[in-house]
């Protein structure tokens with residue numbers, strides 16, 4: 001067994017909080033009734049779902065009936081994008097997005113392109129940022145949807161969603177944001193933000209995998225997702241996942257309570273960055289200013305990110321290359337490429353994402369192992385030998 005274990009991949013998923021699990025348990029044991037049933041254990045389940053919806057709405061600054069539960073962040077992304085595209089086809093077939101979205105968004109765009117929609121992929125800067133002016137300039141008469149992620153899952157950069165939403169509103173275009181990485185890490189108030197749709201996911205905020213939600217502002221033209229027994233206001237059929245819905249609300253409540261801890265996490269991140277800067281030929285990717293508190297993404301020249309990950313794993317450290325969903329592929333990350341990093345270098349990129357469970361000792365342990373591993377891998381690299 002490893003003497004030490006450091007989980008530094010909180011953007012891939014997070015541990016389920018014991019308090020979340022505790023809130024969920026009664027809905028597996030005593031209150032297992034179908035929320036549509038009229039007897040008491042059904043009514044209790046239905047009331048728990050209503051309370052969860054109200055709690056989430058209060059925490060995010062919207063109305064309870066504007067929150068729709070889904071089975072994942074990916075489902076919420078698909079629903080928002082395809083739902084808006086299909087419902088507004090009479091107005092046009094043009095969609096604006098960015099070139100560094102999560103695959104749940106970018107692959108949804110690809111599938112709409114196959115249906116005949118035209119998608120503009122705005123290029124983010126070398127810092128991983130985008131201005132609302134760039135978005136506004138891309139709006140046409142036939143634009144029906146603007147879709148920009150709130151915070152990037154690989155490099156943690158934060159886009160000016162409030163300004164983007166304002167530009168969209170000015171031109172009467174629906175604005176959707178994938179806020180899966182942002183929710184729980186930065187304060188979010190939907191009323192203030194002004195978006196029409198917003199997606200988030202449970203397992204990135206210490207709830208279990210397999211639960212997400214989509215905010216749809218009342219009056220937004222979006223197709224329903226699943227025909228069925230009328231659940232989720234008739235828009236997404238299927239017996240509600242009571243326990244997970246309760247868990248999602250509890251997780252969001254905890255995340256709001258623990259928001260002040262983000263300052264500590266940011267300090268941990270800065271400590272990690274300072275240590276990494278002492279390693280030669282290391283470049284931090286993405287703006288350090290407009291960035292999620294826990295994210296460190298670094299390119300080490302002359303090594304393969306995958307080899308580095310394996311060595312870190314042998315030392316009990318969990319990190320990742322690119323997004324977890326694509327880390328089994330040998331293609332360099334589309335996000336790192338979007339920053340203008342060349343393909344060969346992009347292979348040497350890795351991501352550490354710190355969260356509530358991490359400590360200063362974790363960061364020091366990562367730094368203790370990282371430098372020597374990078375050195376060892378470079379010693380084996382023919383590319384490195386050439387520059388020595």
Ligand SMILES: *Cc1c(COP(=O)(O)O)cnc(C)c1O
Nearest residue numbers: 072073074102104153180181201
């Ligand atoms: C994790 C993630 C998703 C997907 O959420 P799932 O619940 O895993 O489907 C979508 N977008 C972003 C930015 C993510 O980080």
